[in-house]
Amino acid sequence: MSKDSATHVIDPSDEFLNSRFQIKNSIQRFNPKFDIFNRSLWDDQINPRNFFASYDIANYAPKKSKGFDHWDYALRNASWHLTDLVGEQHFAESGAVEGFTHPFTTQVPGPDVPIVLKSPQETSKRIKAAAKLFGAGMTGITKVDQRWVYSHSFNRKTQDNLSFDLPEGMDTVIVLILPMDYRLGTTFPSALSGSTTGVGYADSLQCATMMAQFITNLGFEAMASLNDTALNIPLAIKAGLGEYGRHGLLISRDYGPNVRIAKVFTNLPMAIDQPQEFGVRAFCEQCRKCADACPPRAIAQDDPQEKPPNISSLPNIKKWTVNAEKCFKFWVGMNTDCAICIRVCPYNKDYSKWWSRLGIKLAGGPLRRFMLWLDNMLGYGKRMAPEAWWKL
């Protein structure tokens, strides 16, 4: 692991992850060439068929079932409009899909003289106030652990797979949680509900690029990133934003699993956050709603394992790991993203309601079995008919 030993100072959040996930010293940085979306471009085992093409409305494939008609695909594809526009503006020249294979290059230059900072604590407060204004539901700050930074870049046009390191000095990362629409998420899976993914990425784009520009404007360096450049989930856990769930997703403290994660790498000195636990692990040990509900059986029923089901996930870290091959194959069959695991997760609630927050409290304590029983009794996790969302 190139930069790790040289530049990274172990802080308690790294120790936390090491023990929580029994991470071996032999862990390697992930090469995004093996990401399931990127694999579908070069690995014959992964056939995307019409999946990507359907995001062009000229090629969508309507189905008879509700939630997959022309209205639904028109909305879903429109929800990706800004993310595609900004992220793919250099695709023709460079092959970079900013936000997915490469970080954003949208920043304009800052001032010659950087701001004089009072204290790392004050800077963190200001950064969090800014992130909230720019749309983040939660913000955490942590030191970059190089183990979670991708080892290579992957170019979707040329399939180049060059070795990659973060620029010198970018040792801190601001992790941003962008909540997605709860009500629309109750229609997972559908082309319609794919719109909440699209809006979530647009919100991420807005928040991350504005934050990077804000830091640039202060006279420091910053790099806005969505799914590119590093693994979001370990960084989010390190930054105190949530815990890891059986479905392989972050369960954020204030919004559950129905969120997107964005991040900004920077050399701005800030006070950092530490991991927080609120009972998710013990709950997920009891609960198998996501695993039971997953049509292709891609979610682990058993205990955390060190060996992942295939090359699209990291080995040498003991965790529940989704079988990305089975998962993506199901998406391809539907021509849209799925997220049934988010819909049925007892942590997926409308957190603006006090009874939801009470339920989450119960899930995190000794009454977790009662909460799970209650969740089932009250019918949470059932799919809302897409036409009800359209108010027809």
Added chain:
Amino acid sequence: MSKDSATHVIDPSDEFLNSRFQIKNSIQRFNPKFDIFNRSLWDDQINPRNFFASYDIANYAPKKSKGFDHWDYALRNASWHLTDLVGEQHFAESGAVEGFTHPFTTQVPGPDVPIVLKSPQETSKRIKAAAKLFGAGMTGITKVDQRWVYSHSFNRKTQDNLSFDLPEGMDTVIVLILPMDYRLGTTFPSALSGSTTGVGYADSLQCATMMAQFITNLGFEAMASLNDTALNIPLAIKAGLGEYGRHGLLISRDYGPNVRIAKVFTNLPMAIDQPQEFGVRAFCEQCRKCADACPPRAIAQDDPQEKPPNISSLPNIKKWTVNAEKCFKFWVGMNTDCAICIRVCPYNKDYSKWWSRLGIKLAGGPLRRFMLWLDNMLGYGKRMAPEAWWKL
């Protein structure tokens, strides 16, 4: 007026505006060359000094007073990042500032065969559901009254001022209300609070361009617009979204004056909305908080007038009109936008609170004087210190 008599069918919403504002037949479409921002580029009477330059962080001019330091300008200028990036992507070639002088050209092509529509009512419902998902707090639909469409375009690079008409068939407009941050708005005026304007435009950009892409994806035509192409306020009133205030701003029904307005012109057939009144006019006749609080005395103390104070506003329509020259001169002096009139307006409240909504109800009925007295007694409209927003 070129297209009006030929293509426009008078509907009740036009009659409403005619009588409410005593609009003369001699009214002319507005030429945006006379818009105060555009005037500052060619009219020696309007000197923008460092106003526009300060939106480049290399040229911001910090002040001793709180809310105008490096942090504040860094945040404000970052808040404009996406709007500048997308809106000015063709500026170098064409001189178009999309969203401000020209509509957006970001759409990608739709399908060859348009969707089969069931009814204008159903289409309107679906359009409003989509707009809400894409960030609109309120959505209204109305027929285009050509009187509110700009007579010309204005090119900020070449200063070309070519005559303009909407494309044939674009006879309907979807008007979108984007709420701005109430708490940050309590720090008006400051470079800091200019950030809520920037975020408001980014939200407008997202909602309007996604809506235009959605309609394009249905197989119809659509054109996303912010301040370009037509006057937003009469269209918003026509579309039932609010009333006109003494400060020359829309007072929206669900969010008051602290909003931005965006719009999408389209040929998609939809059921239309009608104007709604909820007592604003009678209230503004009593209340002069905005006029009293305006440092350059740019807001009318007297009754609605037919003749505007200068060429930056429309004649032949009887209304309260802000003196745009005095208003902009004050902005230039501060190197940021002002909006004291929004902060002190009794309709500017956090509408998520029931007591705010009760106050608004009172303002719209016979107890309006009592509401005004209470509003003053409770200290609404006072400026919050910018450092309190930063949580320092």
